[in-house]
Amino acid sequence: MTQTTHQDVAFPLGFSGTGTAAGIKKNGNPDVGLLRSEPPARAFGAFTLNAAAAAPVIYCREVLATGAPVSHVVVNSGCANAATGPQGYEDVLDTVAHLRAVDKIAGEVLVSSTGVIGEPLPMDKLRRGLDALAGASTGSATGFTPFHQAIMTTDTFAKVAQKSLTLGGREVRLGGASKGAGMICPNMATMLAYLTTDVDLPADYRPAFQDAVERTFNSISVDGDMSTNDTVLLLANGAAGVRYADLAPDEKSLFDAALGELMRELAQAIVRDGEGATKLIAVEVVGAVSDSEAKAVGRAVSNSPLVKTAFFGGDANWGRVLAAAGYSGAQLIMEKLSLEFCGVKVFEGGMPLPRDEEDLAERMKAREVSVRLDLGLGKAAWTYWTCDFSYDYVKINGSYRS
DSSP: OEEEOSTTOOOOTTEEEEEEOOSOSTTOOOOEEEEEEEEEEEEEEEEOOOTTOOHHHHHHHHHHHHTOOEEEEEEEEEEOOOSOHHHHHHHHHHHHHHHHHHSOOOSEEEEEEEEETTOOOOHHHHHHHHHHHHTSOOOGGGOSHHHHHHHOSSOOSOEEEEEEEEETTEEEEEEEEEEOSSSOOSSSOSOEEEEEESEEOOGGGHHHHHHHHHHTTTSEESSSOOOSOOEEEEEEOOTTSEEGGGSOHHHHHHHHHHHHHHHHHHHHHHHHTOTTOOOEEEEEEEEESSHHHHHHHHHHHHHOHHHHHHHHTTOOOHHHHHHHHHTSSSOOOGGGOEEEETTEEEEETTEEOOOOHHHHHHHTTSSEEEEEEEOSSOSEEEEEEEEOOOHHHHHHHHTTTO
């Protein structure tokens, strides 16, 4: 198996995409992206649970419920088209109708938006962007980066990744792009993620896809805020000539693992790029009585501003972690719990442990740090990824609309 996380990430067979600057963003950066699949792909989606879901999310849910194959995905940045009333949904329909008028559409069209909430989508600019993209050459050699540049908001680097492996005697590929740096907290986060594969996946693959989402994109947090526009799409077009349903069990497991690794890599990239972040923090919870309780502890620790600011300052303030675990709602017995910071055990048997504070402080200076809680009650485990809170987070979000 190979993997690449650089700007040379190519599309799997049958996929192409590109982006353009249509003037939606004030800074003139690319803001309209178009992803194509030929042949049309089976699509799976996971979306925000926010009750104030944006119009594109509502529309995508409706399209995916039909089970119809998807040939195009339109994404704009700079405007979320959220909290825009009935006109917001009409603008989504207008987007689809305009693309059908200017491009060859063999399947359904999905639409995503990201950016400022509450502002109407500037349809004249979006249409001009679609006009430009409809005539653009989008061969697979261009890779994901031009498409990704069009979906970025406060992101500081391209979040792209790929996997390749041999299944059924043929090479198959998986490739993807994600965006997000702030307003990140499941379920899900201000993230958009587009995963593609040239394997033919059956309709009943959805539970496996959803489980992978839960352990990756739904297991990250930057700031504890759930967005209105979160979307993760998986498109599978079968262009490699490999049917998942025909694979042996061990080969199915290889594909599942590759997809999970791809999604984890893209999810972690979002946390690494958290607004103002200086550290990636892995919060590993083991020994829980159930997956749900392990996840609850991981989420509570990851969302705690006190924990996150302590890591920014390099302070191994383990009491804040225990406090967050205690209010998570999960079962805890302090005498059975142990806690580690960056590989150093600091608490066990209901008591703090002696430790070398200088050594621990040095470990906490690393860009990647860890917390490990062993609840000592069962066999369930979950890992969450978060980042620290820095001064720059406040600066970025204090002037986001300007």
